Amino acid sequence: MSLLALEDVTLARGGRVLFERLSLAVEAGGAALVTGPNGAGKSSLIRLAAGLLGPVSGAVRRAERTALLGESAALDPELTLERALAFWARLDGAEPDAVTDALDALALGSLAQVPLRMLSTGQRRRAGLARVAASGAALWLLDEPANGLDADAVAMLEGLIAAHRAQGGAVVVATHLGLRVDGAQPIPIGGQVC
Amino acid sequence: MLSLILRDARRGYAGGGAGLTVSFFLLVTVLFPFAIGPDAALLTRVGGGVVWAAAVLAALLPVERLVAPDMEAGVIDQLAVRGWSLAGVAAAKTLAHWLAFAPPLMAAAVVAAGLLNLPGAVLLRVELGLLIGTPGLAALAVATGALVAGLRGASAVAGLVMLPLAVPLLIFGTGAITGGGAALKLLAAVSLLLVAGAPFAAGAAMRAGSD
Numbered sequence: 485m486s487l488l489a490l491e492d493v494t495l496a497r498g499g500r501v502l503f504e505r506l507s508l509a510v511e512a513g514g515a516a517l518v519t520g521p522n523g524a525g526k527s528s529l530i531r532l533a534a535g536l537l538g539p540v541s542g543a544v545r546r547a548e549r550t551a552l553l554g555e556s557a558a559l560d561p562e563l564t565l566e567r568a569l570a571f572w573a574r575l576d577g578a579e580p581d582a583v584t585d586a587l588d589a590l591a592l593g594s595l596a597q598v599p600l601r602m603l604s605t606g607q608r609r610r611a612g613l614a615r616v617a618a619s620g621a622a623l624w625l626l627d628e629p630a631n632g633l634d635a636d637a638v639a640m641l642e643g644l645i646a647a648h649r650a651q652g653g654a655v656v657v658a659t660h661l662g663l664r665v666d667g668a669q670p671i672p673i674g675g676q677v678c
Numbered sequence: 679m680l681s682l683i684l685r686d687a688r689r690g691y692a693g694g695g696a697g698l699t700v701s702f703f704l705l706v707t708v709l710f711p712f713a714i715g716p717d718a719a720l721l722t723r724v725g726g727g728v729v730w731a732a733a734v735l736a737a738l739l740p741v742e743r744l745v746a747p748d749m750e751a752g753v754i755d756q757l758a759v760r761g762w763s764l765a766g767v768a769a770a771k772t773l774a775h776w777l778a779f780a781p782p783l784m785a786a787a788v789v790a791a792g793l794l795n796l797p798g799a800v801l802l803r804v805e806l807g808l809l810i811g812t813p814g815l816a817a818l819a820v821a822t823g824a825l826v827a828g829l830r831g832a833s834a835v836a837g838l839v840m841l842p843l844a845v846p847l848l849i850f851g852t853g854a855i856t857g858g859g860a861a862l863k864l865l866a867a868v869s870l871l872l873v874a875g876a877p878f879a880a881g882a883a884m885r886a887g888s889d
Contacts (some may be wrong), residue, residue, distance in 0.1 A: 554756075559751075
């Protein structure tokens, strides 16, 4: 069973059609890489997949437990990293060790007691990824996950995605950077300038 | 749900949020003796109404902090992805806001009563009215916060949206000081209507805002 399925989906934003009759299915262990120029609708596709936007026509089905990494980390700036992540882990009903494991996976263990507002852009991005990793959701929807990350962190992200897929998860990544996701189905959108 | 309520209530008190509201409330109450003169008998007569007007004005202060930061940080999106109804989120926010708003305000009303020379019986009626009316004010504040989130000059618009809708609470709240039971019942009815209806308006506004 596919974790995400888009059938003949047409999406319009602000009176402009971003893409028409797009179909895609991401199976367990699979991945999709959404690419395209700025403003092509990569983020809108991710939000559509997350159910935050409705399509003009077509149908979207997705796994019951979905984790979204949007533009911002959605973590409270005044809390320590660990407590901010624990809030979402509690809502997600994640395992007790999930937050610690996610912090280690993204090399954030030493920053666990630092308030979020003190973190740099790249560290905050990694914190957002840690929230996704700790959620225990099968389907990950990542919007520009590599933004602000250095080379080491990008390698970490690629490893994290590979590990999640190896465990039977699925990932949809929207990026304009050359992120390496092995065997991902390419979804180019907005190729032509309108 | 409980986690969200606790988080929002904590954020309501954090960063001097509740303290600011209370200070503003007391400041407005103090303005009246300056404006109409230190005539104790006159102050006693208008004092209950002054406390209510100050409470409604103070309710306006936290409006911008209630929904807009969460919309901006993507917290509302995250809750929506998890299948939460946004009306439910608004209801949780209303309860959390009430917890951070009403107790400090009701405590400050005691101080205000001292400043305005209000007798104990009047203070008791004011406090009872506030207890019944503040849930309505909290619901209205959350709905207004959701409506104006992301607008420029949000606080000015918030006042225009919220104050007219708060007028019934003000009328019946002050009416209860002299009028007694009937006004209290009407106050409760208005407050209940706001608590029941405003979360749906707030949920719809959040959905429209995140589109």
